[in-house]
Amino acid sequence: MLPWWFWVLLWTVLILATLLCAVLAGIRLFRQGMGVMQSLGAASEQLSEEFAKPGKVVEYTPVGRRYPHGTDATHADPKKIKKLREKGKSERIEARRVRRVTRRTERGQAQNMHDLGLF
Numbered sequence: 001m002l003p004w005w006f007w008v009l010l011w012t013v014l015i016l017a018t019l020l021c022a023v024l025a026g027i028r029l030f031r032q033g034m035g036v037m038q039s040l041g042a043a044s045e046q047l048s049e050e051f052a053k054p055g056k057v058v059e060y061t062p063v064g065r066r067y068p069h070g071t072d073a074t075h076a077d078p079k080k081i082k083k084l085r086e087k088g089k090s091e092r093i094e095a096r097r098v099r100r101v102t103r104r105t106e107r108g109q110a111q112n113m114h115d116l117g118l119f
Helices: 004-052 071-075 078-107
Strands: none
16 A cells, blocks of 8 residues: 555646646646737728728618509508509519519520510
C-alpha cells in the first residue's frame, strides 16, 4: 500500500492540472471572443458606411383598388358588386396579358397566339 503523502501529492497534482487546463481554455475562449468582437466591429463600420451612402429612390406604380372592397361588398347591391368584381377580374386578366406580351417581346421569345388576339 502507498503512503498517505503520495495520495495527497497525486490529488494536488491532478487538481492543479485541471485548474491549469481550465485557465488555458478560458484564455483561449477569451481571445477568440475578442477576435469575434473585432470582426463584428469591422462589419458594423462597413455596414454603417454602406447605409450612409445615398440610395436611389424606387417609385412603384400605384396599385388599383380591387373590386369590391370592405363594407362596400357587404352592404351594396349584389348585382352591382358582381359587375364590379367581373370588371376588376377582366382588368387584371388584361393587365397580365399585356405584361406577358411585353416581357416576351423584350426577351425575344415567341408569342402566344391567344395573347396577341389572333385566335
